[in-house]
Amino acid sequence: MEGYESFKTKIYQFTGINLSSYKERQMKRRIESLISRNKFSGYESYFSELKKNKDLLEEFINYLTINVSEFRRNPQQWDVLEKDIMPSILQKSKKPKIWSAACSTGEEPYTLVMLMNKFMPLSEIEIHATDIDSGALEKADIGMYNEKATKNLPPDDVKRFFLRNGDFYQIKKEVKDQVKFKKHNLLEDKYPDNCDLIICRNVMIYFTEDTKSVMYHKFHDALKPGGVLFVGSTEQIIMPNRYKLTPLKTFFYQKK
Numbered sequence: 122m123e124g125y126e127s128f129k130t131k132i133y134q135f136t137g138i139n140l141s142s143y144k145e146r147q148m149k150r151r152i153e154s155l156i157s158r159n160k161f162s163g164y165e166s167y168f169s170e171l172k173k174n175k176d177l178l179e180e181f182i183n184y185l186t187i188n189v190s191e192f193r194r195n196p197q198q199w200d201v202l203e204k205d206i207m208p209s210i211l212q213k214s215k216k217p218k219i220w221s222a223a224c225s226t227g228e229e230p231y232t233l234v235m236l237m238n239k240f241m242p243l244s245e246i247e248i249h250a251t252d253i254d255s256g257a258l259e260k261a262d263i264g265m266y267n268e269k270a271t272k273n274l275p276p277d278d279v280k281r282f283f284l285r286n287g288d289f290y291q292i293k294k295e296v297k298d299q300v301k302f303k304k305h306n307l308l309e310d311k312y313p314d315n316c317d318l319i320i321c322r323n324v325m326i327y328f329t330e331d332t333k334s335v336m337y338h339k340f341h342d343a344l345k346p347g348g349v350l351f352v353g354s355t356e357q358i359i360m361p362n363r364y365k366l367t368p369l370k371t372f373f374y375q376k377k
């Protein structure tokens with residue numbers, strides 16, 4: 122399909138999303154299937170309608186951002202966080218600053234609250250959670266999940282932190298209150314600073330190598346010395362030393 126280059130420019134001007142930072146083949150394939158599904162002839166006519174039609178724009182952003190998530194995704198890695206990494210973070214900071222970047226519909230930051238509650242009272246926990254997709258953040262705020270999303274959680278945690286509502290699981294208010302959700306674009310917006318732990322999982326895979334490299338530098342700057350970056354299971358950093366990060370355990374990197 123012709124016209125992707127100028128579509129990228131127009132989308133950037135219109136939404137602030139820079140499609141050039143995402144792997145092109147994958148992104149083009151997704152957008153083109155959306156264009157055909159909506160019966161547009163090409164990029165140009167699709168964009169003209171996107172500008173006018175809020176639902177279409179929302180569908181576009183939703184489709185683009187792939188919000189798949191689950192509680193305690195890749196449980197073995199969360200076990201490492203709980204048993205090895207968190208105790209050493211807590212030795213340095215009594216109230217660690219934790220950022221769940223690209224948190225999607227909330228499963229990741231809520232998992233963090235449950236994990237931290239093994240070490241401290243709920244009221245002392247504060248998780249910063251961000252995503253580019255306001256639709257995902259709204260769902261996170263509603264906090265209603267199906268059974269599949271909770272499959273990796275210990276049954277005791279499901280009982281303690283959720284209210285059963287028919288086929289759904291509602292995250293309890295006391296968990297929700299400990300998470301501050303905010304819209305944030307990892308490619309454009311300022312990163313927080315002084316973080317003890319940053320969790321950024323299952324989003325880097327969508328970005329080009331150049332973009333990843335810029336982001337690893339920014340994550341480095343966002344961490345305290347000794348702070349830890351936790352990445353997704355297919356997202357190991359090649360030569361982390363380039364970013365002044367030291368491998369601690371597989372999928373965990375420490376700022377020197």
Ligand SMILES: C[S@@+](CC[C@H](N)C(=O)[O-])C[C@H]1O[C@@H](n2cnc3c(N)ncnc32)[C@H](O)[C@@H]1O
Pocket residue numbers: 186187188189190191194222223224225226229251252253254257305306307308321322323324353
């Ligand atoms: C597959 S989900 C990952 C959710 C969670 N971190 C996990 O591992 O289960 C990817 C998320 O990245 C978000 N995302 C994509 N591009 C982004 C960007 N430029 N800035 C912030 N978030 C972004 C999407 O909206 C989506 O919610």
